[in-house]
Structure formats: C-alpha cells, structure tokens
Amino acid sequence: MKAAFLLFLATAAHAAKLSADSVKYSIISAKGEPSTKSFVPTEKPSSEVVTLSEDQTLKLSLQVVDQATGKGVQPEQAFLRFYDEQSGEEGIQPIRVTSSGKAKFDLSMAKPPASLPPTSTAPLKVTLLLGSSSHSPQKLELFNLHVPASHPAPVHPDEVKFHLLPELAHTFRPDPKLPPRAVSAFFTGIILVVPWSILLGLWFSVSPQVPRLFSPNILPFTASLGAFEFLLYRYWVDLKLGDVLTYGAVLGVVTVFTGRHALASIADRRLGSQK
Numbered sequence: 001m002k003a004a005f006l007l008f009l010a011t012a013a014h015a016a017k018l019s020a021d022s023v024k025y026s027i028i029s030a031k032g033e034p035s036t037k038s039f040v041p042t043e044k045p046s047s048e049v050v051t052l053s054e055d056q057t058l059k060l061s062l063q064v065v066d067q068a069t070g071k072g073v074q075p076e077q078a079f080l081r082f083y084d085e086q087s088g089e090e091g092i093q094p095i096r097v098t099s100s101g102k103a104k105f106d107l108s109m110a111k112p113p114a115s116l117p118p119t120s121t122a123p124l125k126v127t128l129l130l131g132s133s134s135h136s137p138q139k140l141e142l143f144n145l146h147v148p149a150s151h152p153a154p155v156h157p158d159e160v161k162f163h164l165l166p167e168l169a170h171t172f173r174p175d176p177k178l179p180p181r182a183v184s185a186f187f188t189g190i191i192l193v194v195p196w197s198i199l200l201g202l203w204f205s206v207s208p209q210v211p212r213l214f215s216p217n218i219l220p221f222t223a224s225l226g227a228f229e230f231l232l233y234r235y236w237v238d239l240k241l242g243d244v245l246t247y248g249a250v251l252g253v254v255t256v257f258t259g260r261h262a263l264a265s266i267a268d269r270r271l272g273s274q275k
Contacts, residue, residue, distance in 0.1 A: 018075060018130045018138040019067040025050060025143075026059040041128060041140040048143035049123070057108040058145075064101040064130060072101030077131035080105060082117055082124045082145070089117035109147060119150045192229070199225070217265035221258035227251055 024038040027050070039048050052058055060080075066073050078097045083090040093115040097103040107113070117124070123144040130138040178184075228251055235244040 016135045017067040018135045020062045021065045023062040028057045041142050046141040050143045051146040054109050054148050060105045074099045075130045075132040079129040081127040086122035091115040091117040119147050218262045221262040224255040224258050
C-alpha cells in the first residue's frame with residue numbers, strides 16, 4: 001500500500017508542468033518612447049517577431065508558475081536559448097528566478113552577452129527552458145528575434161598556419177636482401193678459421209713441438225678462447241653491447257690467468273727439455 005502511494009506521488013510530481021505567465025517584453029530606444037507588448041508562450045513554434053536595432057535594448061519579464069495551481073514556482077534551472085536554424089549556431093543564457101517565480105532579462109545590442117551566438121540575417125528562435133525536481137521539464141517558445149548581423153571574426157595573421165596541411169607521403173626503400181647461403185657460409189668459415197689459424201701458428205712458433213691443447217695446464221686457456229667465440233656468436237644473435245662488455249670483462253680476466261698459466265707450463269717444458 002505504501003509503495004503504491006509513493007508511486008502515485010512520483011507519477012503526480014512528474015506529470016506536474018511549469019508554465020510562464022505575465023510574459024511581456026519592452027523595446028527601449030534612446031531616440032523614442034519604449035514599446036511594451038504582452039504575449040502567451042506556447043510549446044509550438046511561435047509566430048511572435050521581435051526586431052532590435054543596434055541602439056535598442058530588449059527587456060523581458062515573466063513569472064514561472066505551476067500550470068495546475070497557477071502559483072509562482074522557483075525552478076532549479078531556467079535558461080533562454082537563442083538558436084539560428086540557418087547556421088545551426090546556438091547560445092544558452094541562464095536567467096535568475098526569484099522564489100515567487102518572477103524573472104527578468106535585458107538584452108542590449110550595444111553590449112550583447114557572450115551567450116548570443118553569431119548572427120546573420122536569419123532570426124534567432126528564443127526558447128525558455130525550465131527544469132525542476134518536482135515538475136517535468138518544460139520548453140516554451142517565446143519569439144523570433146531579429147538582430148543586426150554580427151561582424152565576422154578578425155583573421156589572425158597566424159591563422160593560415162593552423163589549416164590542414166597536405167598529407168606527407170613517404171616512399172620507403174625495399175627491405176635489404178640477404179646474400180646467398182653459400183656466401184654467408186664462406187665468410188663465416190673465414191671468421192672462424194683465421195683467428196684459430198693465427199693462434200696455432202703463434203703457438204707453433206713458441207714451441208716447435210705440437211702443443212698439447214687438451215693437456216690439464218693448457219685446456220682452461222683453450223676453453224676460455226672458445227667461450228669468447230661463443231660470446232661473440234651470442235652477441236650477433238641475441239645479446240646487447242652492454243651484456244657483451246660485462247661478460248667479456250669477466251672472460252678477459254679468466255683468459256689472462258689461464259693464458260699466463262699455459263705459457264708458464266710451456267716454458268717449464270722447454271727448460272726441462274734443454275736440461
């Protein structure tokens with residue numbers, strides 16, 4: 001029962017509508033007597049026409065009322081909408097409504113508000129927009145307003161720099177072609193064979209006899225050289241320069257000690273054979 005009563009109150013509140021009463025406008029000019037006219041706004045397009053010149057001021061007054069009771073209401077939101085159907089430009093001007101529902105708005109063409117959109121020879125449709133938590137939204141058409149056409153905006157000297165530029169088209173080179181596998185294998189073989197050939201030649205110059213590369217004293221040095229070869233291979237396929245320098249520094253220290261030990265063992269062997 002309670003839920004049904006609350007639903008009834010919500011439906012009744014939503015069904016309540018706002019309206020505008022005592023709507024009138026005055027056109028004031030510095031050269032002549034003010035002219036005042038009253039009219040009734042409707043939800044349909046209005047046929048009322050108001051024309052202002054550059055030295056005239058429009059004064060609009062109205063009272064927002066509850067359509068059912070006729071009592072003044074202060075809505076939470078009240079706006080005047082100026083809309084140019086020809087250009088699609090619009091402007092929204094908030095207006096202040098008192099607790100009794102009365103509202104006033106002045107439009108001076110000497111100092112038009114910033115909410116007034118750029119104007120042309122076409123009229124501006126002036127609409128009253130009302131919003132209240134206890135009433136359904138209301139949209140009332142007031143009149144068609146003719147005002148002097150606004151001047152075009154001045155052109156900034158740098159305005160041309162912000163225009164859309166032609167799209168840049170790039171022609172990329174084709175992907176580099178890989179050499180034949182036979183050529184790659186040939187140069188890979190040279191890279192692997194030449195250093196080891198030089199090493200063996202130098203080794204033979206140190207010792208006329210065939211060195212025992214896999215003896216316990218020389219094998220660590222041989223393994224460290226092989227580790228350098230593997231490190232360079234990993235640098236080519238995976239590692240970065242920083243990683244190679246770090247691992248190379250560690251291997252360099254190991255290679256120095258193992259090399260000194262290998263040379264010392266060869267020297268001892270030669271001294272032993274001379275004795």
